[in-house]
Amino acid sequence: MAERQEQAAPDALLTRIGQVVMLHRGGDREEARRRLLQLWAEIGEDGAPLHRCTLAHYLADTQDDPADELAWDLRALSAAEELADGRGAGDPVSVRGFIPSLHLNLAADYARLGQAEAARSHLGRARRTAGSLSDDGYGDGVRAAISRLELRLGEDGGPGDSWGPPRQRPTG
Template identity: 75%
Template structure:
């Protein structure tokens, strides 16, 4: 019975994160940030890396300030990097975190573009491109690869400085 309870707890946390994501997608950014912060305090800075990665990845999207968005995206990447092979084996479904690497690096590249740091943006864009090779040929993988390509084109259009007006990559209908 204890094993079942241990497995239910991670699912419960992921479910709660998903519920807040739905709230955010419904347009209530402020309430989503508030609930994400509550969950973050429950999980803790040293909590389960899978939970921290997932939560920080979504919390970044709920930020209004690009510097805050960058800080949360960096937390997500740090947590993902803490998932060692032994740790991954202990988590059912944690291999999905590896599939987040292209998105994590893409988000960091976009954050750095917003902050006018084109060198850092290009570094993370290269990392996103390298990690994207592990993505499946499915709608998620196709979408991430397309977003990487759009940001690569945008940085190329802006010249060596990477400056200019930029918006987040958008998916075509």
């Protein structure tokens, strides 16, 4: 019975995160940020890597300041790497498919902050890890966004507002 409750708890938290993401996508950025921060306070810095990755990933989207967005995206990548390395509960294979998007987000963050070298570094990591993406709409979208950002970084050193990587909740 205890094992069954432990399995239900992560699903319940991911469901709660998904509900807040729907609120954000509906246009209520401030309320979404507030609720995601409440969830972050519940799990803390030592929470399960899957939860930290998911929350940090979506918290990045709610930030007004590019430096704050970068900080949350860095937290998301750190937690995803824990999972991919087998240091946390979750499926390392499914998380590996999420890492290209995380590097893509970091590349865009660094580009917005005028740090072209760091942007290109993460963009290269996104490209190198893109082989883990599925041949589906999400994978195609991430690969296309990598290509668009590569073009933009090659042209002017920074992205415009239209590059937009697809967002997907990590599964585990």
